[in-house]
Amino acid sequence: MPQINLAASENxxxxxxxxxxxxxxxxxxxxxxxxxxxxxxxxxxxxxxGTVDLENSPDQVKISELDVVIDPLSLxxxxxxxxxxxxxxxxxxxxxxxxxxxxxxxxxxxxxPDISTTIDLGGLIESEIxxxxxxxxxxxxxxxxxxxxxxxxxxxxxTNEWQLKLDPRWLDIDLIDISDTxxxxxxxxIDNLVDGLLGGLPGWVKDAVRWILGGMADLIRGIxxxxxxxxxxxxxxxxxxxxLFDFIATWVADYxxxxxxxxxxEDPYPVIKAGSLIPVLIPIKNLSTDITDxxxxxxxxxx
Amino acid sequence: MAYTDNCDIFxxxxxxxxxxxIQHIQHQRPSLFNYATMDLASNHEMLCKEIDFHEAxxxxxxxxxSSTPYLxxxxxxxxxxISYCIQITEAKIDFHPENSIPLPPELHPLxxxxxxxxxxxxxxxxxxxxxxxxxxxxxxxxRTSNDKKAPESPTTGIPFxxxxxxxxxxxxxxxxxxxSDDLKMGLEGLEIVDIKPEGLENILxxxxxxxxxxxxxPKLTLxxxxxxxxxxxxxxxxxxxxxxxxxxxxxxAQDEVKIxxxxxx
Numbered sequence: 001m002p003q004i005n006l007a008a009s010e011n012x013x014x015x016x017x018x019x020x021x022x023x024x025x026x027x028x029x030x031x032x033x034x035x036x037x038x039x040x041x042x043x044x045x046x047x048x049x050g051t052v053d054l055e056n057s058p059d060q061v062k063i064s065e066l067d068v069v070i071d072p073l074s075l076x077x078x079x080x081x082x083x084x085x086x087x088x089x090x091x092x093x094x095x096x097x098x099x100x101x102x103x104x105x106x107x108x109x110x111x112x113p114d115i116s117t118t119i120d121l122g123g124l125i126e127s128e129i130x131x132x133x134x135x136x137x138x139x140x141x142x143x144x145x146x147x148x149x150x151x152x153x154x155x156x157x158x159t160n161e162w163q164l165k166l167d168p169r170w171l172d173i174d175l176i177d178i179s180d181t182x183x184x185x186x187x188x189x190i191d192n193l194v195d196g197l198l199g200g201l202p203g204w205v206k207d208a209v210r211w212i213l214g215g216m217a218d219l220i221r222g223i224x225x226x227x228x229x230x231x232x233x234x235x236x237x238x239x240x241x242x243x244l245f246d247f248i249a250t251w252v253a254d255y256x257x258x259x260x261x262x263x264x265x266e267d268p269y270p271v272i273k274a275g276s277l278i279p280v281l282i283p284i285k286n287l288s289t290d291i292t293d294x295x296x297x298x299x300x301x302x303x
Numbered sequence: 304m305a306y307t308d309n310c311d312i313f314x315x316x317x318x319x320x321x322x323x324x325i326q327h328i329q330h331q332r333p334s335l336f337n338y339a340t341m342d343l344a345s346n347h348e349m350l351c352k353e354i355d356f357h358e359a360x361x362x363x364x365x366x367x368x369s370s371t372p373y374l375x376x377x378x379x380x381x382x383x384x385i386s387y388c389i390q391i392t393e394a395k396i397d398f399h400p401e402n403s404i405p406l407p408p409e410l411h412p413l414x415x416x417x418x419x420x421x422x423x424x425x426x427x428x429x430x431x432x433x434x435x436x437x438x439x440x441x442x443x444x445x446r447t448s449n450d451k452k453a454p455e456s457p458t459t460g461i462p463f464x465x466x467x468x469x470x471x472x473x474x475x476x477x478x479x480x481x482x483s484d485d486l487k488m489g490l491e492g493l494e495i496v497d498i499k500p501e502g503l504e505n506i507l508x509x510x511x512x513x514x515x516x517x518x519x520x521p522k523l524t525l526x527x528x529x530x531x532x533x534x535x536x537x538x539x540x541x542x543x544x545x546x547x548x549x550x551x552x553x554x555x556a557q558d559e560v561k562i563x564x565x566x567x568x
Contacts, residue, residue, distance in 0.1 A: 004316055292305065
């Protein structure tokens with residue numbers, strides 16, 4: 001029989017998990033070149049909401065619909081428009097050969113990208129994480145503790161720890177919704193790009209470019225491969241091409257399983273804290289967990 | 304039945320674990336278990352029982368023995384007193400039901416929600432040699448009653464060759480009393496075994512009981528407000544209130560002390 005049994009009800013575990021979840025935030029960025037256009041994102045990510053259930057047989061913690069809040073999210077698009085040269089043709093030919101007066105030759109869109117813009121998509125993408133987790137017990141041998149006695153390590157805050165971590169059995173991230181406003185934002189951005197690209201050029205040049213390239217907005221949409229389904233386009237760009245959602249899922253799984261424990265217990269544990277005398281440190285051994293449908297039980301012995 | 308049917312957080316501590324913790328406390332804070340006059344405190348190898356203590360005690364300059372005043376000699380006007388030591392060499396707890404510590408008949412049986420504390424206490428007295436007491440006695444001769452002042456506390460110990468020691472086994476029955484404001488321990492009964500005559504046993508029991516009542520138990524009283532603490536910035540834990548479902552908190556039963564806490568966010 002274990003010498004110590006500590007139990008947290010499902011409600012208590014939820015409250016503890018909520019506090020743990022609220023400490024999680026991280027950032028991500030990536031960039032890619034896709035021929036006629038390039039894209040890069042920079043995102044700040046945090047977790048909210050979600051429901052937590054303790055399940056028996058198998059013992060696991062099930063987390064459902066944990067909101068992944070991607071805010072801020074800035075998406076930078078760089079567009080390479082095919083070079084266009086207008087003018088340069090002769091308007092007053094020389095009857096003896098050659099040309100007396102030529103229109104100036106103007107070549108446009110020779111840079112790569114010709115123009116780039118950053119779109120603020122913070123809070124406009126809803127995604128969720130769901131998963132089932134083992135409550136993994138591990139022992140952290142603090143590498144900074146080497147050569148120290150138990151009491152020296154305690155005073156130097158370099159103690160070993162028993163750690164309880166959520167080790168994913170499976171973890172899914174789903175893109176739930178992209179706000180309808182994203183389509184309008186992209187339309188507005190494309191309009192602005194057109195103005196930016198052609199602004200300041202003489203009227204005849206604009207006319208010539210439009211004659212050569214057709215509608216600029218349609219051209220940009222074509223370059224971006226932006227079809228009518230904006231949600232699918234953005235989902236593919238961020239999710240598949242730039243790997244944002246895979247990154248989030250991998251990061252969260254790694255954070256739960258390897259980085260930050262849900263609970264940690266200093267070992268040896270200071271059962272009486274230091275005052276004028278040294279703390280009384282108690283070795284903890286045989287730490288184990290049991291999950292039922294209603295509670296998490298942590299058992300241990302005194303060494 | 305789940306541990307947390309009537310609370311959010313439950314803690315159950317078995318007497319075997321508790322007794323191991325007491326051994327660690329004894330090992331790491333020996334001065335709470337060993338008391339002696341200054342001459343013995345600085346030479347603790349002379350005490351009745353050798354003290355086994357943790358290396359950190361010396362490393363961090365903690366005392367091994369708590370220093371106590373010399374024992375005064377009534378009617379003697381000198382500055383010397385008798386050296387002595389008191390050592391709690393063993394301490395053990397048995398939570399209800401009574402099994403690991405059989406109680407003496409005077410305290411048996413152990414009632415519900417109670418625990419037994421068994422301690423082995425060794426007492427030693429530095430009994431001086433006859434030649435030395437004769438010498439000290441001669442030094443006191445010649446003083447008249449007019450020379451007598453209010454007796455002063457002894458400042459030095461009378462030399463002795465070795466301590467004269469005896470050990471007693473003390474049994475106490477302790478309960479936990481929870482009031483609206485605090486949580487304290489009460490001593491319900493105390494018995495020192497195998498002491499004759501009966502009057503001496505009664506006197507010693509009275510003395511030990513008074514020490515426990517006035518010195519030890521008040522230090523073990525906890526204000527309930529001190530048991531409310533923050534698990535995180537947003538989560539507060541407090542003892543589960545007494546109710547029909549939770550008639551005792553902490554509860555002593557099945558060889559465990561059980562503590563129930565509620566959580567508020």
